[in-house]
Amino acid sequence: MIEEREDRRPDSEPTGTAETTGRYVIVFSDPDANNVRMLQSTVGVASVANSRDFDDQRVDPDQADATVFAELGIAVTTLDPSQLGAMRTTSEAQSAVASISPELIHHPLTDTSYVAGYRDGAADLAERIGAAGGDSMGSATAVGEVGVAQFFDTADNTWGLAATRVSTSPLSGRGIKVAVLDTGFDSSHPDFVGRNITTASFITGETPQDGHGHGTHCIGTACGPKKPSGTRRYGVAYESDIFAGKVLSNSGSGTDASVLAGINWAIGQNCHIISMSLGANVPQAHPPYTAAGRIALSKGSLIVAAAGNNADRAARNFGFVGAPANSPFILAVGALEEDLSIAFFSARTLFRQGGGVDLAAPGRRVFSSWLMPQRYNTISGTSMATPHVSGIAALWSQSTGMRGRELWSVLVQESDRLFEPSVDVGSGLVVAPQ
Amino acid sequence: MSAQASSWPHSEPGPCRLVRMVDVVVTVTGEHRERIEHVADALRAAGLQVTHVLEELGQVTGGIPEDRLDALRTVVGVQRVDRTGEVRIAPPDSPVQ
Numbered sequence: 001m002i003e004e005r006e007d008r009r010p011d012s013e014p015t016g017t018a019e020t021t022g023r024y025v026i027v028f029s030d031p032d033a034n035n036v037r038m039l040q041s042t043v044g045v046a047s048v049a050n051s052r053d054f055d056d057q058r059v060d061p062d063q064a065d066a067t068v069f070a071e072l073g074i075a076v077t078t079l080d081p082s083q084l085g086a087m088r089t090t091s092e093a094q095s096a097v098a099s100i101s102p103e104l105i106h107h108p109l110t111d112t113s114y115v116a117g118y119r120d121g122a123a124d125l126a127e128r129i130g131a132a133g134g135d136s137m138g139s140a141t142a143v144g145e146v147g148v149a150q151f152f153d154t155a156d157n158t159w160g161l162a163a164t165r166v167s168t169s170p171l172s173g174r175g176i177k178v179a180v181l182d183t184g185f186d187s188s189h190p191d192f193v194g195r196n197i198t199t200a201s202f203i204t205g206e207t208p209q210d211g212h213g214h215g216t217h218c219i220g221t222a223c224g225p226k227k228p229s230g231t232r233r234y235g236v237a238y239e240s241d242i243f244a245g246k247v248l249s250n251s252g253s254g255t256d257a258s259v260l261a262g263i264n265w266a267i268g269q270n271c272h273i274i275s276m277s278l279g280a281n282v283p284q285a286h287p288p289y290t291a292a293g294r295i296a297l298s299k300g301s302l303i304v305a306a307a308g309n310n311a312d313r314a315a316r317n318f319g320f321v322g323a324p325a326n327s328p329f330i331l332a333v334g335a336l337e338e339d340l341s342i343a344f345f346s347a348r349t350l351f352r353q354g355g356g357v358d359l360a361a362p363g364r365r366v367f368s369s370w371l372m373p374q375r376y377n378t379i380s381g382t383s384m385a386t387p388h389v390s391g392i393a394a395l396w397s398q399s400t401g402m403r404g405r406e407l408w409s410v411l412v413q414e415s416d417r418l419f420e421p422s423v424d425v426g427s428g429l430v431v432a433p434q
Numbered sequence: 435m436s437a438q439a440s441s442w443p444h445s446e447p448g449p450c451r452l453v454r455m456v457d458v459v460v461t462v463t464g465e466h467r468e469r470i471e472h473v474a475d476a477l478r479a480a481g482l483q484v485t486h487v488l489e490e491l492g493q494v495t496g497g498i499p500e501d502r503l504d505a506l507r508t509v510v511g512v513q514r515v516d517r518t519g520e521v522r523i524a525p526p527d528s529p530v531q
Contacts, residue, residue, distance in 0.1 A: 253522040282519070295491055
């Protein structure tokens with residue numbers, strides 16, 4: 001199937017007229033097929049140069065009618081009307097070619113109006129991040145008016161699942177193991193009947209049963225059911241295998257030792273994702289977490305951790321990412337409000353290696369499971385944003401087969417860019433595969 | 435898995451003396467990860483009250499009298515020794531967690 005690329009930008013985007021050469025750039029379906037012969041015999045191009053016939057593949061693309069860049073599986077060629085017709089109509093060409101596009105002319109970017117735009121953008125950013133005394137609460141959003149909530153809980157989904165496009169994703173996290181290291185899990189919760197759940201406690205004298213609520217809430221967001229009885233969907237990876245590790249006591253405290261023991265267990269269980277909505281307000285990476293993160297990634301486990309809630313942005317305190325999220329090799333998550341602006345409590349990047357916020361996710365007024373008999377609760381925090389990323393990472397792992405560092409790359413590449421500084425949201429809003 | 439609690443304060447036999455116990459995590463060198471149990475035994479001999487041997491991570495956690503910390507660092511197979519601290523979350527009725 002040949003796809004002819006058109007300018008698909010929405011109307012609100014600036015448009016320009018592209019200069020073209022009159023030639024075409026062809027992307028072949030299979031770089032290793034005999035595309036040279038296809039161009040000659042099916043399309044009727046007279047002279048075809050193959051880059052592999054040249055020393056170091058240094059081919060001049062202006063010599064022959066068509067030049068095939070063999071390593072890329074791409075060719076640049078002239079096509080007269082009958083040759084273009086052959087491209088579009090013969091079945092051989094249709095199956096051999098993935099796309100045809102006009103060849104564009106490029107120029108160095110020396111337009112001076114760009115510089116004025118940069119100045120205006122820098123001034124706007126300075127105001128946004130509070131450097132010039134601006135109000136950092138009213139931020140522009142990707143779509144829609146400033147400060148107006150765009151997403152809200154409906155009868156079917158929480159706002160967070162709609163914003164991250166989990167609600168329209170066909171994936172379930174089936175076959176993916178998600179570990180949530182927290183206050184444990186309320187195993188009596190009716191929404192999780194029939195799920196594969198493995199539990200362990202690393203708190204002396206306490207069972208994996210959640211006596212706080214935080215762990216059950218985070219597991220709900222990451223792994224909750226597709227159709228909970230009597231309420232809206234609040235969970236992402238509804239067919240994932242759940243590993244609930246209790247590393248925080250029922251009163252909400254733990255130690256590095258209990259957290260590391262939980263990470264060790266989750267890696268031993270071959271968990272794809274390890275979700276940690278916890279931390280300490282220390283403004284430097286703690287070396288044991290850096291060591292653990294590196295090993296986890298090398299063994300195919302992606303550790304996702306909360307950036308921290310130590311900001312008070314209304315008072316111009318932007319906070320900083322604490323441990324363990326501030327370690328290199330651990331993915332740090334910031335929290336967003338319903339209008340996709342940064343949440344007032346969400347910690348800003350710590351300016352040291354590894355201390356960056358990597359992604360942002362819904363973290364304000366998040367509805368999810370809680371201890372029985374209360375059953376549900378709505379709370380805010382980077383703790384709530386983190387399991388959105390963890391659950392969505394499970395969907396991407398299922399979809400692409402990727403783990404560890406590759407999975408981290410996919411999450412970041414596929415995120416929606418936001419009109420917020422990267423020091424607060426990293427590469428932007430995490431979104432689910434569609 | 436359950437953890438052994440370290441005692442504090444800890445009194446030594448002989449002249450009466452109170453020594454502070456500190457919680458640490460020992461990271462083992464790459465080459466020694468395969469034989470982490472041997473390293474753990476050596477750490478115990480050096481005074482570490484081991485709470486966890488973490489095979490996947492190549493780390494050993496435990497408690498030790500503060501004045502024996504430096505000796506711990508000289509045990510064969512030890513890459514580094516870091517003090518461990520507390521992590522915590524807000525109470526359950528807190529709106530921000």
